[in-house]
Amino acid sequence: MGDATVVDFATLDRMVRNAPFHAWLGVSLKSVSDEGVEIALPWREEFVSDPNVRYTHGGILAALIDLAGDYAVAARLGRGVPTIDMRVDYHRTALPGPLVAKARVIKMGGTLATAEAEIHDENGKLVASGRGVYLTLAR
Template identity: 45%
Template sequence: MTETSLVDSETVERLLTTPAYHRWLGLELVRAAPGEVEIAMDCRDELTADVDGSYVHGGILATLLDVAGDFALVTELGVGLPTIDLRVDYLRPARPGDRLLAVGTVVRRGRSLGVADAVVTNGDGKKLAVARGLYSTAAA
């Protein structure tokens, strides 16, 4: 499992856009390369977490980070992987109307575990959240 090969972008996009939750979020594949992926989404009003509707729920950012980390590994393995652990640091809130970009990068891919880092930025390029995920590669 040491060689790195790109799973074709069409496969990555199909795997990303098939799950109903991903479609509901409006996830879009921007770019896929070996060990790296960029995924975008638009923040809708229905994703807000406060009564004023001024910020997007942190769980949405965590989901986007998790998916970006997972799909960085998908570019090498061709299958989605179960998340074992996800550590998220929130830096600033996402706002309704923001266009978010998540970049996931493989840190290490092993026979049983994979590690990936992810960062979410807004349309101004400001970092909103960062994460490190641990994924099970045993079944891949």
């Protein structure tokens, strides 16, 4: 298991969009390289947590951190992987607008992989960051 991606953009984008939850979110692959992945999340009114302030629910941000980390690992394995553990830090409210998650693999192992991700708003401001541990052991 090296540091290089083993799937092309079109294949990984199909993998990202394939799950019904991902389709509901509206996520798509923005880029993939040996350095990591970028996943775009368009704005949806259903993401609102507080109708008065209209900020994005933290669960949506956590899901985006998780799936960006997962697909950074998947780009190297050619398959999705289950999440073992995850942590998220919320840095500012995510107001209505598209978001981009950038993720990279920190450690790739035969049993576990660790990836980190950052979410930025449309102005490039850091909204949330996190780290996940994923099971890489072949099923």
